[in-house]
Amino acid sequence: MLIFLKRVLTQALVVTSFTISTVGWAASDILVGIYPGLSEYSTLEESFFAYPVAVTPIDDDGVLTPKIIKGKLAHSVFVGSDQDNTLEVYQSFYDALSNGGFELVFTCSNSECGGDLVYELVGKSSIASAYAEVRQSGPVNTDFHYLVARQKQADNPAWLSYFIYKYRGNKLYLAQDVVTPKAIATKQVDIKIAFDEIDQSGRVILDGLYFATDSDALQPTSSPALKDISAYLKRHPKRQFFVVGHTDSQGSFSHNQSLSERRANAVVSALVTDYGVPSTMLAARGVGPLSPKASNLSEAGRSHNRRVELVPAN
Template sequence: MLKRVLMCVMTIAVGAGAANARDVPGGKDHPLIGRYDGAALTLYKTSDYAEQNILTKPITSADRRATGKRLNVANSVPAAGRSFRIRYDGPAGRSPLEVARNFQSGLKAKGFDILFECKGGECSDLSGSELYFALQDESPLGKGDIHSNPGSQVFTAAKLTRAEGDVYATIYVGDFNKAPEVLVDVVETAPMDEGKIVFVDAAKMQKDIDATGRVALYGILFDFDQATIRPDSQPTLNEIAKYLGANPSVKLIVAGHSDWKGGFDYNIDLSKRRAEAVVKALTGMGVATARLRPFGAGPAAPVASNVGESGRAKNRRVELVKAE
Protein backbone atom coordinates (compact mmCIF):
# COMPACT_ATOMS: atom_id res chain seq x y z
CA MET A 1 0.00 0.00 0.00
CA LEU A 2 2.82 2.40 0.91
CA LYS A 3 4.56 1.65 -2.40
CA ARG A 4 1.36 2.44 -4.32
CA VAL A 5 0.98 5.77 -2.50
CA LEU A 6 4.61 6.71 -3.21
CA MET A 7 4.18 5.89 -6.91
CA CYS A 8 1.10 8.09 -7.03
CA VAL A 9 2.98 11.00 -5.42
CA MET A 10 5.89 10.61 -7.82
CA THR A 11 3.59 10.57 -10.86
CA ILE A 12 1.81 13.73 -9.70
CA ALA A 13 5.17 15.50 -9.31
CA VAL A 14 5.68 15.40 -13.06
CA GLY A 15 2.09 15.88 -14.13
CA ALA A 16 0.68 18.88 -15.96
CA GLY A 17 2.28 21.20 -13.42
CA ALA A 18 1.50 24.81 -12.66
CA ALA A 19 3.13 27.53 -14.73
CA ASN A 20 5.98 29.33 -12.98
CA ALA A 21 6.35 33.12 -13.04
CA ARG A 22 9.80 32.58 -14.55
CA ASP A 23 8.48 30.54 -17.51
CA VAL A 24 9.55 31.85 -20.93
CA PRO A 25 6.70 33.49 -22.88
CA GLY A 26 4.90 31.00 -25.08
CA GLY A 27 6.50 27.99 -23.43
CA LYS A 28 4.38 25.07 -22.28
CA ASP A 29 4.85 21.56 -20.93
CA HIS A 30 4.55 18.65 -23.31
CA PRO A 31 1.29 16.93 -22.29
CA LEU A 32 2.88 13.46 -22.28
CA ILE A 33 5.90 14.50 -20.20
CA GLY A 34 4.91 17.29 -17.79
CA ARG A 35 7.32 19.02 -15.44
CA TYR A 36 8.79 18.42 -12.01
CA ASP A 37 6.77 20.30 -9.41
CA GLY A 38 8.20 23.78 -8.73
CA ALA A 39 10.43 23.92 -11.84
CA ALA A 40 10.55 26.91 -14.20
CA LEU A 41 10.37 26.45 -17.98
CA THR A 42 13.35 28.40 -19.40
CA LEU A 43 13.65 27.18 -23.01
CA TYR A 44 10.98 26.17 -25.52
CA LYS A 45 11.67 25.22 -29.14
CA THR A 46 9.53 23.31 -31.62
CA SER A 47 9.74 22.11 -35.22
CA ASP A 48 6.88 20.83 -37.36
CA TYR A 49 9.22 18.18 -38.76
CA ALA A 50 12.75 17.30 -37.71
CA GLU A 51 14.96 14.23 -37.88
CA GLN A 52 17.18 13.22 -34.99
CA ASN A 53 18.86 10.28 -33.28
CA ILE A 54 17.59 8.95 -29.94
CA LEU A 55 20.45 7.66 -27.80
CA THR A 56 19.81 4.06 -26.69
CA LYS A 57 23.35 2.93 -25.81
CA PRO A 58 26.46 4.53 -24.27
CA ILE A 59 28.63 6.75 -26.46
CA THR A 60 31.83 4.82 -27.22
CA SER A 61 35.16 5.92 -28.60
CA ALA A 62 35.07 3.20 -31.26
CA ASP A 63 31.69 4.26 -32.61
CA ARG A 64 32.64 7.92 -32.58
CA ARG A 65 35.85 7.24 -34.52
CA ALA A 66 33.93 5.15 -37.05
CA THR A 67 31.13 7.66 -37.65
CA GLY A 68 32.54 11.05 -36.66
CA LYS A 69 29.48 11.74 -34.50
CA ARG A 70 28.51 11.17 -30.88
CA LEU A 71 24.96 10.16 -31.84
CA ASN A 72 25.28 7.55 -34.58
CA VAL A 73 23.80 4.39 -36.06
CA ALA A 74 25.58 2.19 -33.51
CA ASN A 75 24.13 3.81 -30.39
CA SER A 76 20.91 5.48 -31.53
CA VAL A 77 17.60 4.96 -33.28
CA PRO A 78 16.34 7.53 -35.82
CA ALA A 79 13.09 9.40 -35.18
CA ALA A 80 11.38 12.00 -37.34
CA GLY A 81 8.30 14.12 -36.83
CA ARG A 82 7.03 17.05 -34.78
CA SER A 83 9.77 17.84 -32.29
CA PHE A 84 10.03 19.70 -28.98
CA ARG A 85 13.04 20.88 -26.92
CA ILE A 86 12.14 22.10 -23.43
CA ARG A 87 14.46 23.09 -20.59
CA TYR A 88 13.56 23.49 -16.91
CA ASP A 89 15.40 24.97 -13.90
CA GLY A 90 14.99 23.89 -10.30
CA PRO A 91 13.62 23.57 -7.81
CA ALA A 92 16.66 23.98 -5.57
CA GLY A 93 17.61 21.22 -3.17
CA ARG A 94 16.42 18.30 -5.32
CA SER A 95 18.95 15.79 -6.61
CA PRO A 96 19.14 14.98 -10.33
CA LEU A 97 18.54 11.30 -9.55
CA GLU A 98 15.36 12.07 -7.62
CA VAL A 99 14.07 14.26 -10.45
CA ALA A 100 14.97 11.64 -13.08
CA ARG A 101 13.22 8.87 -11.12
CA ASN A 102 10.07 11.00 -10.93
CA PHE A 103 10.10 11.52 -14.70
CA GLN A 104 10.67 7.82 -15.29
CA SER A 105 7.73 6.95 -13.06
CA GLY A 106 5.53 9.43 -14.91
CA LEU A 107 6.55 8.05 -18.29
CA LYS A 108 5.81 4.48 -17.27
CA ALA A 109 2.42 5.52 -15.91
CA LYS A 110 1.56 6.95 -19.36
CA GLY A 111 2.56 3.73 -21.15
CA PHE A 112 6.14 4.55 -22.17
CA ASP A 113 8.80 1.85 -22.27
CA ILE A 114 12.22 2.86 -20.97
CA LEU A 115 14.73 2.21 -23.77
CA PHE A 116 17.91 3.34 -22.01
CA GLU A 117 19.16 4.92 -18.81
CA CYS A 118 22.65 5.96 -17.80
CA LYS A 119 24.16 7.86 -14.89
CA GLY A 120 27.45 9.79 -14.67
CA GLY A 121 30.33 8.03 -16.36
CA GLU A 122 28.11 5.15 -17.52
CA CYS A 123 26.99 7.31 -20.44
CA SER A 124 30.32 7.11 -22.30
CA ASP A 125 33.70 5.38 -22.17
CA LEU A 126 35.19 8.75 -23.15
CA SER A 127 34.84 11.94 -21.14
CA GLY A 128 31.69 12.16 -19.06
CA SER A 129 30.92 15.34 -21.00
CA GLU A 130 30.34 13.42 -24.24
CA LEU A 131 26.62 13.14 -23.50
CA TYR A 132 26.44 16.86 -22.75
CA PHE A 133 28.10 17.75 -26.06
CA ALA A 134 25.91 15.29 -27.96
CA LEU A 135 22.76 16.96 -26.63
CA GLN A 136 24.14 20.47 -27.13
CA ASP A 137 25.67 20.12 -30.57
CA GLU A 138 23.79 17.39 -32.43
CA SER A 139 20.15 18.37 -32.05
CA PRO A 140 18.23 19.76 -35.05
CA LEU A 141 16.55 22.21 -32.65
CA GLY A 142 19.82 23.83 -31.55
CA LYS A 143 21.52 24.06 -28.20
CA GLY A 144 19.71 23.20 -24.99
CA ASP A 145 21.51 25.80 -22.84
CA ILE A 146 22.42 23.29 -20.16
CA HIS A 147 25.65 23.11 -18.16
CA SER A 148 28.13 20.25 -18.13
CA ASN A 149 28.22 18.35 -14.83
CA PRO A 150 28.87 14.73 -15.83
CA GLY A 151 29.21 13.49 -12.28
CA SER A 152 25.56 14.24 -11.54
CA GLN A 153 23.98 13.56 -14.94
CA VAL A 154 21.12 11.11 -15.38
CA PHE A 155 19.78 10.35 -18.87
CA THR A 156 16.60 8.52 -19.84
CA ALA A 157 15.27 7.55 -23.29
CA ALA A 158 11.73 6.22 -23.63
CA LYS A 159 9.22 5.25 -26.31
CA LEU A 160 5.42 5.29 -26.38
CA THR A 161 3.92 3.00 -29.03
CA ARG A 162 0.58 4.24 -30.35
CA ALA A 163 -1.52 3.86 -33.49
CA GLU A 164 -1.31 7.50 -34.54
CA GLY A 165 2.50 7.50 -34.40
CA ASP A 166 5.11 6.52 -31.84
CA VAL A 167 6.49 9.11 -29.43
CA TYR A 168 10.14 9.21 -28.36
CA ALA A 169 11.25 11.17 -25.31
CA THR A 170 14.67 11.79 -23.78
CA ILE A 171 15.20 13.48 -20.43
CA TYR A 172 18.59 14.74 -19.27
CA VAL A 173 18.94 15.88 -15.65
CA GLY A 174 22.08 17.44 -14.23
CA ASP A 175 23.06 19.64 -11.31
CA PHE A 176 23.96 23.35 -11.56
CA ASN A 177 24.39 25.60 -8.54
CA LYS A 178 22.77 22.99 -6.28
CA ALA A 179 19.60 22.86 -8.37
CA PRO A 180 18.61 20.42 -11.11
CA GLU A 181 18.58 21.32 -14.80
CA VAL A 182 16.25 19.29 -16.98
CA LEU A 183 16.39 19.05 -20.79
CA VAL A 184 13.41 17.31 -22.39
CA ASP A 185 13.37 16.29 -26.05
CA VAL A 186 10.23 14.81 -27.61
CA VAL A 187 9.63 13.51 -31.14
CA GLU A 188 6.08 12.70 -32.21
CA THR A 189 6.79 10.51 -35.21
CA ALA A 190 4.78 11.13 -38.33
CA PRO A 191 5.39 10.99 -42.07
CA MET A 192 6.66 14.19 -43.68
CA ASP A 193 4.16 16.14 -45.75
CA GLU A 194 5.41 14.83 -49.07
CA GLY A 195 4.44 15.42 -52.66
CA LYS A 196 5.53 19.06 -52.57
CA ILE A 197 8.33 18.72 -55.12
CA VAL A 198 7.62 17.68 -58.72
CA PHE A 199 9.13 14.48 -60.11
CA VAL A 200 11.74 15.23 -62.79
CA ASP A 201 11.76 12.95 -65.81
CA ALA A 202 14.33 12.64 -68.60
CA ALA A 203 12.60 15.24 -70.78
CA LYS A 204 12.67 17.79 -67.95
CA MET A 205 16.33 16.99 -67.27
CA GLN A 206 17.09 17.61 -70.94
CA LYS A 207 15.23 20.92 -70.92
CA ASP A 208 16.84 22.28 -67.74
CA ILE A 209 20.38 21.17 -68.59
CA ASP A 210 20.10 22.66 -72.09
CA ALA A 211 18.81 25.94 -70.63
CA THR A 212 20.96 26.39 -67.53
CA GLY A 213 23.58 23.63 -67.53
CA ARG A 214 22.09 21.96 -64.46
CA VAL A 215 19.02 20.32 -63.01
CA ALA A 216 18.01 19.84 -59.36
CA LEU A 217 16.60 16.45 -58.38
CA TYR A 218 14.57 15.67 -55.27
CA GLY A 219 13.60 12.12 -56.16
CA ILE A 220 16.86 10.58 -54.95
CA LEU A 221 16.29 9.85 -51.28
CA PHE A 222 18.65 8.53 -48.62
CA ASP A 223 18.34 6.81 -45.27
CA PHE A 224 18.45 9.31 -42.42
CA ASP A 225 21.97 10.60 -41.78
CA GLN A 226 23.38 8.01 -44.23
CA ALA A 227 24.60 7.71 -47.81
CA THR A 228 22.39 4.68 -48.48
CA ILE A 229 19.99 5.30 -51.39
CA ARG A 230 16.39 4.36 -50.62
CA PRO A 231 14.61 1.93 -53.01
CA ASP A 232 11.99 4.57 -53.89
CA SER A 233 14.76 6.53 -55.65
CA GLN A 234 14.87 4.05 -58.52
CA PRO A 235 12.39 5.90 -60.79
CA THR A 236 14.62 9.01 -60.75
CA LEU A 237 17.76 6.94 -61.31
CA ASN A 238 16.04 5.32 -64.30
CA GLU A 239 15.30 8.78 -65.74
CA ILE A 240 18.93 9.86 -65.34
CA ALA A 241 20.08 6.74 -67.18
CA LYS A 242 17.48 7.44 -69.86
CA TYR A 243 18.73 11.02 -70.28
CA LEU A 244 22.35 9.87 -70.52
CA GLY A 245 21.40 7.17 -73.03
CA ALA A 246 19.80 9.81 -75.25
CA ASN A 247 22.87 12.07 -74.92
CA PRO A 248 25.90 9.78 -75.25
CA SER A 249 28.44 12.62 -75.44
CA VAL A 250 27.30 14.33 -72.23
CA LYS A 251 29.37 14.09 -69.05
CA LEU A 252 27.90 15.12 -65.71
CA ILE A 253 29.01 16.32 -62.31
CA VAL A 254 26.79 14.63 -59.73
CA ALA A 255 26.64 17.17 -56.89
CA GLY A 256 25.25 16.35 -53.47
CA HIS A 257 23.71 19.23 -51.50
CA SER A 258 22.63 19.36 -47.86
CA ASP A 259 21.09 21.65 -45.26
CA TRP A 260 23.09 23.12 -42.35
CA LYS A 261 22.18 20.57 -39.67
CA GLY A 262 25.25 18.79 -38.30
CA GLY A 263 27.99 21.31 -39.14
CA PHE A 264 29.86 22.30 -42.30
CA ASP A 265 32.57 19.61 -42.46
CA TYR A 266 30.11 16.84 -41.60
CA ASN A 267 27.70 17.90 -44.37
CA ILE A 268 30.47 18.27 -46.96
CA ASP A 269 31.50 14.68 -46.24
CA LEU A 270 27.91 13.36 -46.18
CA SER A 271 26.97 15.09 -49.44
CA LYS A 272 30.11 13.75 -51.15
CA ARG A 273 29.36 10.20 -50.01
CA ARG A 274 25.79 10.57 -51.26
CA ALA A 275 27.02 11.82 -54.64
CA GLU A 276 29.39 8.85 -54.82
CA ALA A 277 26.49 6.52 -54.02
CA VAL A 278 24.50 7.96 -56.94
CA VAL A 279 27.45 7.49 -59.29
CA LYS A 280 27.88 3.92 -58.08
CA ALA A 281 24.18 3.20 -58.66
CA LEU A 282 24.27 4.63 -62.19
CA THR A 283 27.45 2.78 -63.18
CA GLY A 284 25.75 -0.36 -61.90
CA MET A 285 23.00 0.39 -64.43
CA GLY A 286 25.49 0.49 -67.31
CA VAL A 287 26.53 4.16 -67.37
CA ALA A 288 30.28 4.56 -68.05
CA THR A 289 32.20 5.71 -64.98
CA ALA A 290 34.12 8.27 -67.06
CA ARG A 291 30.88 10.17 -67.72
CA LEU A 292 30.18 10.90 -64.06
CA ARG A 293 32.10 12.86 -61.42
CA PRO A 294 30.81 12.99 -57.81
CA PHE A 295 31.09 16.23 -55.84
CA GLY A 296 30.01 17.19 -52.32
CA ALA A 297 28.75 20.77 -52.09
CA GLY A 298 27.30 20.31 -48.60
CA PRO A 299 25.40 23.41 -47.43
CA ALA A 300 27.41 25.84 -49.57
CA ALA A 301 24.76 26.48 -52.26
CA PRO A 302 21.33 26.72 -50.63
CA VAL A 303 18.24 27.49 -52.70
CA ALA A 304 16.11 28.36 -49.66
CA SER A 305 16.44 29.43 -46.03
CA ASN A 306 17.60 26.77 -43.57
CA VAL A 307 15.45 28.22 -40.77
CA GLY A 308 12.39 26.03 -41.40
CA GLU A 309 12.00 22.40 -42.48
CA SER A 310 10.38 23.33 -45.79
CA GLY A 311 13.48 25.32 -46.76
CA ARG A 312 15.86 22.64 -45.53
CA ALA A 313 13.98 20.06 -47.63
CA LYS A 314 14.65 22.15 -50.74
CA ASN A 315 18.33 22.39 -49.89
CA ARG A 316 18.69 18.60 -49.57
CA ARG A 317 19.01 17.59 -53.20
CA VAL A 318 21.17 16.06 -55.92
CA GLU A 319 22.08 18.23 -58.87
CA LEU A 320 23.30 17.12 -62.28
CA VAL A 321 25.68 19.69 -63.76
CA LYS A 322 26.84 19.43 -67.34
CA ALA A 323 30.63 19.10 -67.49
CA GLU A 324 31.88 21.29 -70.34
Protein backbone atom coordinates in the same frame (compact mmCIF):
# COMPACT_ATOMS: atom_id res chain seq x y z
CA MET B 1 8.06 10.13 -6.57
CA LEU B 2 6.68 11.26 -9.92
CA ILE B 3 3.26 12.80 -10.39
CA PHE B 4 1.86 12.09 -13.85
CA LEU B 5 -0.42 14.35 -15.83
CA LYS B 6 -2.63 13.46 -18.76
CA ARG B 7 -3.13 16.12 -21.42
CA VAL B 8 -5.79 14.53 -23.67
CA LEU B 9 -7.45 11.12 -23.31
CA THR B 10 -6.46 9.89 -26.74
CA GLN B 11 -3.67 7.52 -25.89
CA ALA B 12 -2.99 6.08 -22.42
CA LEU B 13 0.61 5.47 -21.51
CA VAL B 14 0.63 4.11 -17.97
CA VAL B 15 4.20 4.82 -16.97
CA THR B 16 3.98 4.16 -13.25
CA SER B 17 1.66 2.90 -10.56
CA PHE B 18 1.75 6.29 -8.82
CA THR B 19 -1.41 8.39 -8.65
CA ILE B 20 -2.42 9.95 -11.95
CA SER B 21 -4.20 13.27 -11.93
CA THR B 22 -6.00 14.47 -15.05
CA VAL B 23 -5.80 18.02 -16.34
CA GLY B 24 -7.29 19.51 -19.48
CA TRP B 25 -4.25 20.68 -21.41
CA ALA B 26 -4.93 20.69 -25.12
CA ALA B 27 -2.91 19.45 -28.08
CA SER B 28 -0.88 16.67 -26.48
CA ASP B 29 -2.07 13.10 -26.29
CA ILE B 30 0.19 11.37 -23.84
CA LEU B 31 0.83 10.84 -20.15
CA VAL B 32 3.87 12.77 -19.05
CA GLY B 33 5.59 13.15 -15.73
CA ILE B 34 6.23 16.14 -13.51
CA TYR B 35 8.77 15.85 -10.76
CA PRO B 36 7.50 17.32 -7.46
CA GLY B 37 8.85 20.78 -6.83
CA LEU B 38 9.45 21.66 -10.48
CA SER B 39 7.22 24.16 -12.23
CA GLU B 40 6.41 24.38 -15.93
CA TYR B 41 8.51 27.09 -17.54
CA SER B 42 7.67 26.85 -21.24
CA THR B 43 6.01 24.60 -23.80
CA LEU B 44 6.15 24.06 -27.53
CA GLU B 45 4.17 21.79 -29.81
CA GLU B 46 4.90 20.86 -33.41
CA SER B 47 2.34 18.90 -35.42
CA PHE B 48 5.16 17.32 -37.42
CA PHE B 49 8.85 17.45 -36.64
CA ALA B 50 11.96 15.40 -37.44
CA TYR B 51 13.13 14.92 -33.86
CA PRO B 52 16.66 13.58 -33.20
CA VAL B 53 17.40 11.25 -30.29
CA ALA B 54 20.88 10.08 -29.36
CA VAL B 55 21.38 6.32 -29.34
CA THR B 56 25.18 6.48 -28.93
CA PRO B 57 27.53 9.10 -27.47
CA ILE B 58 29.25 11.78 -29.56
CA ASP B 59 32.30 10.05 -31.08
CA ASP B 60 35.95 11.02 -30.78
CA ASP B 61 35.69 13.14 -33.94
CA GLY B 62 32.88 15.17 -32.40
CA VAL B 63 30.24 13.53 -34.62
CA LEU B 64 26.85 12.49 -33.32
CA THR B 65 24.72 10.12 -35.39
CA PRO B 66 21.20 10.42 -33.97
CA LYS B 67 18.09 8.43 -34.75
CA ILE B 68 15.40 10.62 -36.32
CA ILE B 69 11.82 10.17 -35.10
CA LYS B 70 9.30 11.91 -37.33
CA GLY B 71 6.01 12.82 -35.76
CA LYS B 72 4.14 15.06 -33.35
CA LEU B 73 6.36 16.75 -30.76
CA ALA B 74 5.25 17.95 -27.32
CA HIS B 75 8.15 19.83 -25.69
CA SER B 76 8.07 21.14 -22.12
CA VAL B 77 10.69 22.80 -19.95
CA PHE B 78 10.43 22.60 -16.18
CA VAL B 79 12.50 24.56 -13.70
CA GLY B 80 13.38 23.91 -10.08
CA SER B 81 15.80 25.43 -7.62
CA ASP B 82 19.51 25.26 -6.94
CA GLN B 83 18.68 22.78 -4.17
CA ASP B 84 17.26 20.17 -6.56
CA ASN B 85 19.53 17.23 -7.33
CA THR B 86 19.89 16.22 -10.98
CA LEU B 87 20.74 12.62 -10.15
CA GLU B 88 17.64 12.20 -8.01
CA VAL B 89 15.43 13.57 -10.78
CA TYR B 90 17.14 11.38 -13.38
CA GLN B 91 16.87 8.23 -11.24
CA SER B 92 13.19 8.89 -10.56
CA PHE B 93 12.38 9.02 -14.26
CA TYR B 94 14.68 6.07 -14.96
CA ASP B 95 12.88 3.89 -12.41
CA ALA B 96 9.38 4.98 -13.41
CA LEU B 97 9.96 4.35 -17.12
CA SER B 98 11.76 1.05 -16.50
CA ASN B 99 8.79 -0.21 -14.50
CA GLY B 100 6.11 1.34 -16.65
CA GLY B 101 6.22 -0.33 -20.05
CA PHE B 102 9.09 1.55 -21.64
CA GLU B 103 12.34 0.35 -23.17
CA LEU B 104 15.32 2.45 -22.07
CA VAL B 105 17.07 3.09 -25.39
CA PHE B 106 20.02 5.24 -24.27
CA THR B 107 21.24 7.14 -21.24
CA CYS B 108 24.39 9.10 -20.51
CA SER B 109 25.68 11.57 -17.96
CA ASN B 110 28.21 14.40 -18.11
CA SER B 111 31.40 13.63 -20.07
CA GLU B 112 30.28 10.11 -21.03
CA CYS B 113 27.86 11.77 -23.47
CA GLY B 114 30.94 12.75 -25.46
CA GLY B 115 30.37 16.51 -25.66
CA ASP B 116 27.63 19.12 -25.62
CA LEU B 117 24.78 16.75 -26.39
CA VAL B 118 21.98 19.32 -26.15
CA TYR B 119 23.63 21.53 -28.76
CA GLU B 120 24.48 18.65 -31.09
CA LEU B 121 20.91 17.37 -31.00
CA VAL B 122 18.84 20.56 -31.13
CA GLY B 123 21.21 23.55 -31.15
CA LYS B 124 21.10 23.82 -34.94
CA SER B 125 17.42 22.99 -35.39
CA SER B 126 14.49 25.29 -36.09
CA ILE B 127 13.37 25.02 -32.46
CA ALA B 128 16.76 25.66 -30.88
CA SER B 129 15.43 28.65 -28.93
CA ALA B 130 13.06 26.37 -27.03
CA TYR B 131 16.11 24.76 -25.38
CA ALA B 132 17.92 27.95 -24.44
CA GLU B 133 17.09 27.61 -20.75
CA VAL B 134 18.30 24.02 -20.71
CA ARG B 135 21.65 24.87 -22.28
CA GLN B 136 22.11 27.89 -20.03
CA SER B 137 25.54 29.50 -20.47
CA GLY B 138 28.02 26.87 -21.54
CA PRO B 139 28.81 23.33 -22.66
CA VAL B 140 27.29 20.45 -20.72
CA ASN B 141 30.12 19.05 -18.61
CA THR B 142 28.72 18.67 -15.10
CA ASP B 143 25.37 17.91 -13.51
CA PHE B 144 23.87 16.69 -16.79
CA HIS B 145 21.82 13.55 -17.49
CA TYR B 146 20.10 12.40 -20.69
CA LEU B 147 17.56 9.63 -21.09
CA VAL B 148 15.70 8.22 -24.09
CA ALA B 149 12.88 5.71 -23.75
CA ARG B 150 10.51 4.06 -26.18
CA GLN B 151 7.07 2.71 -25.42
CA LYS B 152 6.75 -1.08 -25.50
CA GLN B 153 3.88 -3.12 -26.91
CA ALA B 154 2.11 -0.33 -28.76
CA ASP B 155 0.95 -0.09 -32.36
CA ASN B 156 2.50 3.35 -32.68
CA PRO B 157 5.09 3.54 -29.88
CA ALA B 158 5.84 6.96 -28.46
CA TRP B 159 9.36 8.15 -27.67
CA LEU B 160 10.29 10.14 -24.58
CA SER B 161 13.53 12.00 -23.98
CA TYR B 162 14.76 13.98 -21.01
CA PHE B 163 17.53 16.55 -20.62
CA ILE B 164 18.20 17.10 -16.91
CA TYR B 165 20.71 19.85 -16.32
CA LYS B 166 22.15 22.19 -13.72
CA TYR B 167 25.04 24.46 -14.64
CA ARG B 168 27.53 25.60 -11.98
CA GLY B 169 25.07 25.37 -9.12
CA ASN B 170 22.26 27.27 -10.81
CA LYS B 171 18.64 26.19 -10.97
CA LEU B 172 17.78 22.73 -12.21
CA TYR B 173 16.16 22.59 -15.64
CA LEU B 174 14.41 19.64 -17.21
CA ALA B 175 13.38 19.44 -20.85
CA GLN B 176 10.87 16.71 -21.56
CA ASP B 177 10.09 15.77 -25.16
CA VAL B 178 7.34 13.38 -26.21
CA VAL B 179 7.25 12.32 -29.85
CA THR B 180 4.34 10.37 -31.29
CA PRO B 181 5.45 8.98 -34.68
CA LYS B 182 3.28 9.69 -37.69
CA ALA B 183 3.67 10.02 -41.43
CA ILE B 184 3.44 13.44 -42.98
CA ALA B 185 0.91 13.96 -45.74
CA THR B 186 2.70 14.66 -49.00
CA LYS B 187 1.73 15.59 -52.53
CA GLN B 188 3.55 14.79 -55.72
CA VAL B 189 5.83 17.65 -56.78
CA ASP B 190 7.29 17.75 -60.27
CA ILE B 191 11.05 18.31 -60.24
CA LYS B 192 12.49 19.94 -63.33
CA ILE B 193 16.28 19.87 -63.36
CA ALA B 194 17.85 22.63 -65.44
CA PHE B 195 20.08 20.40 -67.56
CA ASP B 196 20.87 23.25 -69.95
CA GLU B 197 23.13 24.60 -67.17
CA ILE B 198 25.61 21.79 -67.92
CA ASP B 199 26.77 23.41 -71.13
CA GLN B 200 26.71 26.92 -69.62
CA SER B 201 28.38 26.39 -66.25
CA GLY B 202 29.86 22.90 -66.56
CA ARG B 203 27.61 21.34 -63.94
CA VAL B 204 24.02 21.07 -62.77
CA ILE B 205 22.63 20.53 -59.29
CA LEU B 206 20.43 17.44 -59.18
CA ASP B 207 17.49 18.87 -57.26
CA GLY B 208 14.93 16.43 -55.91
CA LEU B 209 17.34 13.85 -54.49
CA TYR B 210 16.59 13.17 -50.83
CA PHE B 211 18.63 11.16 -48.36
CA ALA B 212 17.99 10.00 -44.82
CA THR B 213 19.81 12.24 -42.32
CA ASP B 214 23.55 11.56 -42.22
CA SER B 215 22.99 8.54 -44.49
CA ASP B 216 23.45 7.48 -48.10
CA ALA B 217 19.97 5.91 -48.20
CA LEU B 218 17.97 7.51 -51.01
CA GLN B 219 14.38 8.26 -50.04
CA PRO B 220 11.42 7.10 -52.19
CA THR B 221 10.60 10.78 -52.87
CA SER B 222 13.75 10.85 -55.04
CA SER B 223 12.07 8.77 -57.76
CA PRO B 224 10.80 11.68 -59.95
CA ALA B 225 14.27 13.27 -60.03
CA LEU B 226 15.99 9.95 -60.80
CA LYS B 227 13.57 9.38 -63.66
CA ASP B 228 14.29 12.87 -65.01
CA ILE B 229 18.08 12.35 -64.72
CA SER B 230 17.96 8.97 -66.44
CA ALA B 231 15.93 10.40 -69.32
CA TYR B 232 18.52 13.14 -69.84
CA LEU B 233 21.41 10.66 -69.75
CA LYS B 234 19.74 8.37 -72.26
CA ARG B 235 19.37 11.32 -74.62
CA HIS B 236 23.17 11.74 -74.51
CA PRO B 237 24.48 8.16 -74.67
CA LYS B 238 27.94 9.14 -75.98
CA ARG B 239 28.76 11.44 -73.09
CA GLN B 240 30.27 10.57 -69.73
CA PHE B 241 29.60 12.29 -66.41
CA PHE B 242 30.81 12.55 -62.86
CA VAL B 243 28.14 12.31 -60.16
CA VAL B 244 29.62 14.45 -57.38
CA GLY B 245 28.42 14.45 -53.78
CA HIS B 246 28.77 17.51 -51.53
CA THR B 247 28.13 18.06 -47.81
CA ASP B 248 28.12 20.93 -45.34
CA SER B 249 31.02 21.38 -42.91
CA GLN B 250 29.36 19.96 -39.80
CA GLY B 251 31.42 17.11 -38.33
CA SER B 252 34.84 15.82 -39.32
CA PHE B 253 36.23 16.14 -42.84
CA SER B 254 36.79 12.37 -43.16
CA HIS B 255 33.19 11.66 -42.22
CA ASN B 256 31.82 14.22 -44.68
CA GLN B 257 34.07 13.13 -47.52
CA SER B 258 33.01 9.52 -47.04
CA LEU B 259 29.33 10.47 -46.80
CA SER B 260 29.48 12.58 -49.97
CA GLU B 261 31.07 9.75 -51.94
CA ARG B 262 28.61 7.17 -50.61
CA ARG B 263 25.72 9.39 -51.62
CA ALA B 264 27.16 9.85 -55.10
CA ASN B 265 27.56 6.09 -55.39
CA ALA B 266 23.96 5.59 -54.24
CA VAL B 267 22.73 7.86 -57.05
CA VAL B 268 24.85 6.05 -59.65
CA SER B 269 23.68 2.67 -58.37
CA ALA B 270 20.01 3.71 -58.55
CA LEU B 271 20.38 5.11 -62.09
CA VAL B 272 22.15 1.98 -63.32
CA THR B 273 20.14 -0.67 -61.46
CA ASP B 274 16.66 0.84 -61.43
CA TYR B 275 16.63 3.06 -64.53
CA GLY B 276 18.85 1.23 -66.99
CA VAL B 277 21.55 3.89 -67.43
CA PRO B 278 24.81 2.30 -68.75
CA SER B 279 27.35 2.15 -65.95
CA THR B 280 30.08 3.29 -68.37
CA MET B 281 28.47 6.73 -68.51
CA LEU B 282 28.88 7.51 -64.80
CA ALA B 283 31.60 7.79 -62.17
CA ALA B 284 30.85 8.69 -58.55
CA ARG B 285 33.03 11.10 -56.60
CA GLY B 286 32.70 12.83 -53.23
CA VAL B 287 34.28 16.13 -52.22
CA GLY B 288 32.67 16.60 -48.80
CA PRO B 289 32.59 20.30 -47.81
CA LEU B 290 35.33 21.43 -50.20
CA SER B 291 33.11 23.23 -52.71
CA PRO B 292 30.36 25.11 -50.84
CA LYS B 293 27.70 27.15 -52.58
CA ALA B 294 26.93 29.22 -49.50
CA SER B 295 28.20 29.93 -45.99
CA ASN B 296 28.18 27.03 -43.55
CA LEU B 297 27.50 29.43 -40.67
CA SER B 298 23.72 29.20 -41.08
CA GLU B 299 21.34 26.32 -41.60
CA ALA B 300 20.06 27.96 -44.79
CA GLY B 301 23.59 27.98 -46.19
CA ARG B 302 24.31 24.43 -45.06
CA SER B 303 21.15 23.20 -46.78
CA HIS B 304 22.42 24.62 -50.10
CA ASN B 305 25.79 22.90 -49.59
CA ARG B 306 24.26 19.43 -49.10
CA ARG B 307 23.73 18.45 -52.73
CA VAL B 308 24.61 16.13 -55.62
CA GLU B 309 25.80 17.52 -58.95
CA LEU B 310 26.20 16.14 -62.47
CA VAL B 311 29.47 17.21 -64.10
CA PRO B 312 30.46 16.36 -67.70
CA ALA B 313 33.63 14.31 -68.05
CA ASN B 314 33.88 14.87 -71.82
